[in-house]
Amino acid sequence: MDGIDPSQFPPGWTQDDIQDALAQHYYACNNVSPTCPVEATTLGYYPNRGINIFFAIGFAFACMATLLFGIRKKTWSYMSFIAAGSALELAGYAARIPLTDNPWNKHAFETQIVAIILGPTLVCISIYLTLKHVCLALSPALSRVGPHRYPFIFVPLDVSCLCVQAIGGALAASSALNNYAMVQHGNRCIIAGIVLQVVVLLLFGTTAGDxxxxxxxxxxxxxxxxxxxxxxxxxxxxxFVYAVTGAYSGILIRCIYRIAEMAGGWGNEIMQDEPSFIVLEGFMILIPCILLAVFPPGLLFPQMATRMSGPGRVGRLSREGDKDDTEKHAQPGGQETHKQVASGDESGTGEGQVNEKPTTSWSA
Known part of the structure; x- marks a missing residue:
């Protein structure tokens, strides 16, 4: 919509008036036609059907594999966020399939905006949860922050990113092609949420690297x-660590790409370049989801799975169990007798079953 000649419209119309008039005109478009060309859509092209079917199948596989291993090993919270993120991505790419025939399909366009933007944020939560369990299994005393506090730091920050992007996505989707100014506000919210997500990812990477x-x-x-x-x-x-690191790297690359893609506004040159979207958005999320699905902690990192599968305590973690692990790893050898707590997962609240017996340094 940039570069419009104002002389084509009634005298006294501002650029905003012109933009809104064009937006309302294109909002009425339902199919590609001479007055509703594909170039005027936000995407500016007919999406490739084959690659979108491929992505939909890939995310469906990631979702099912995550659920299979997660339910079997009872890694409830880790499983839930990856499965939810994969399901959102599946919905987003399934919605892009109708766009291959009709890029003016508003419902499909709105669905893919919201789903593809929000999906990676949920996957990030599971990645953040791994740092705590790695610290507890190796040496809690070497962590600059108490391991049980990591979820309380990174998960709320990630949820904040999710909320900001959700607001922006909702504004953009509900106003797409009929209120240009509101779409731009939604775009700014999405950019702010993605920038915040990059900052949180970099903070997490720095903490994990340290x-x-x-x-x-x-x-x-x-x-x-x-x-x-x-x-x-x-x-x-x-x-397991390599898989999580690979997933983290892919999502970080995707978020940086998203900032560049959204910075130019809806329908900019980067947004209308399908190859870059396929590589830097599609594959940079599909690969992490598959890595996290096929390299689960239940098979490769049983210490994490044990802590997350406390009997009847889904979504709960005993602070006493963390404290015992921390005190134990502070001592060389770590073979002292202490109270073993059957703990749940990450939330930091709950009670455990206590039994007096010697345990290994990574027991729940």
Whole structure:
């Protein structure tokens, strides 16, 4: 809509009046025609049917695999957020399929805006939860922050990103093509939410990287707990860490791309470039979802799965259990007798079943 000649409209009309008039005209479009060209749509092209079907199938697979392993190993919260994010992505790319025939399909366009924007934010929550459990399993004492506090730091920040982007997506979707100014406000909200998400991701990466280097040095000393050393060298555990790191990297790349894509406003040159969208949006989320689905903690990091599957305590975590683990890892060897707490997952509240018996350094 940029670069419009004002002389084509009645005298006294401002640029905003012209933009709204054009928006209202195009809002009435239901199909591609000479007066409603495909170039005037937000996407500016007919989406490729094959690649969108491929993405829909890929996210359906990720969702089902996540549910399969998550239910089997009872990693409830970790499973729920990845499955929900994959389901949103599935809905988004399924909605893009009708756009391959008719880019003016407003309902499909609105669905794909909201679903594809919000899906990765939910997946991030599961990634944030892993840092706490890695710290508890290796050495809580080396973490600059109490491991049980990490979910209370990163999850609320991530939810804030979700809320800001949801507001922007709702404004943009509800006003698409009939209120240009409101669409721009929605665009700014989405950009703000994505920028905040990048900041949170970078903060998480810095925190995780700092802990990695501290453990890497500690693991080579005589003070290192033998069981922590064994876990550090365990191939399955390392596969899990590599998968989470790969997922984190993909989502970070996608969020940076989204900032560039949204910065130029709806229908800008980057937004109308389908190849960049396929690679930097589609694959940068599909790959993380599949990595997290097929390399689950229930199979590769059982210490995390044990803590998250406390009997009858979905969504609850015993602070006492975290405290016991922290105190234990602060001592070399870590073979003291202490109270074993059957804990739940991340929320930081709840009660555990207490039994007096020796435990390993990574028991729940």
């Amino acid at each position: 802990y990695y280097w501290r453990v890497r040095k500690w693991i080579k000393t005589d003070a290192a707990d033998p069981e922590a050393v064994a876990l550090w060298r365990d191939k399955k555990f390392r596969m």
